[in-house]
Amino acid sequence: MQLEELLARYGLWALGLGAGFEGETVTVLGGLMVHRGLFPFLPAVLAASLGSFLADQTFFTIGRHFRNAAYVRKMSARPAFLRALAVFERHPVGFVFAFRFLYGLRTISPLAIGTTKLRASRFMAINAAAALLWGTCFVSLGYLFGQGIEAMFGRVRSVETLLAPLAAIAIGGYVVRNLMVQHRSRLKP
Template identity: 60%
Template sequence: MSLEQVISEYGLVGLALGAGLEGETVVIIGGLMTHRGILPFWPAVVAAATGSFLADQLFFLLGRRFRGHRFVRRFQRRPAFARALAAFDKYPVSFVFAFRFLYGLRTVSPLAIGTTRLSARKFLAINAAAAIVWALIFVTIGHWFGQAIEAEFGRIKSAEHLIGVALAAATILGIAVMLVRRNTKIKSSKTDS
C-alpha cells in the first residue's frame, strides 16, 4: 500500500500517523490531497502538526525517562546523537524549534534533548509551535506544488510523480546553491591574496 493510498483510505488520521512516523513526504502528499479536494487544508495542517508533535513528545519523554536504559544508550552511540547535543548546547531554543527541519537529526533529536536539563514544559511549548509551523509549510508545499505542476503538465497521476518532480527541483536548486557558494569562496580567496 502506497503512502497516497494510506492517506486516501484513512484520511486525516492516516496523515497524522504518517507525519509522526515518516515525516515530510507524507505531509507533502497530504498537501497534494488538499489540492485535489480529498482533504480539507486546515484540518490537514492540524493533523500533520498533531502527529509530528506527539511523536516528538514521545521521543523526548523516552529520553527523559530512560536516560540510562540500553535503548537510549544505543542511540547515544550514533554520530547524529552527538551532533544533536552539540547543536542543542550552542543554541538550545533555536535547535528545539528547528530540529524537525534538519535532515538526519529529526528522529534522534527529541530523544537527545530528553537527556538534557531542558524542562519538559519548555520543550512542550517550543515543540508545539514548531510542529504547527512545520505542518503549515509542508502541507502548503504539497498544495502549491500540486497546483503548479497540474497547471503546467496536467493532472498528476500519483503523489510519487509529485515527489519525484519536487526532489529533482530540490536537487537542481541544491547544486546551483553549491556552485554559487564555491564561486564566491574562490573569488574571495583571490581578493584576499
C-alpha cells in the same frame, strides 16, 4: 469503497500517523490531497502538526525517562546524537524549534534533548509551535506542488494516477536512504 472515499474518511488520520512516523514526504502528499480537494487545508495542517508533535514528545519522554535503557544508550553513541547535543548546548531554544527542519537530526534530536535538563513543559511549548509551523510549511508545499503538476501536465483525472508515482518515489527514497545508512555503518570501524 473507492480510494477517494477511503481518503476522505481516514486520510487525515493517516496523514497524522504518517507525519509522525515518516515526516515530510507524507505531509507533502497530504498537501497534494488538499490541492485535489480531498482534505481541507486547516485540518490537514493540524493533523500533520499533531502527528509530528506527538512523535517528538514520545521520543523526548523516552530520552527523559529511559536514558539508561539499552536503546537510548545505543542511540547516544551515534554521531548525530552527539551533534544534536552540541548544537542544543549552544542554542537550546533555537535548536528545539529548528531540529525538525534539519536533515539527519530530525528523529534523534528529541531523544537527545530528553536526556538534558530542559524542562518538559518548555520542550512541549516550543515543540508545539515548531510542529505547527512545520505542518503549515509542508502541507503548503504539497498544495503548491499540486498546482505545479497541473500547470505542467494538466488536470490529473484520478487520485490513483497521482498517488501511484508519488508513492513509488516516496518508497524508493526511503529504501535508498536506508541502504545508504546501512552502507555507511558497514564502513565504520
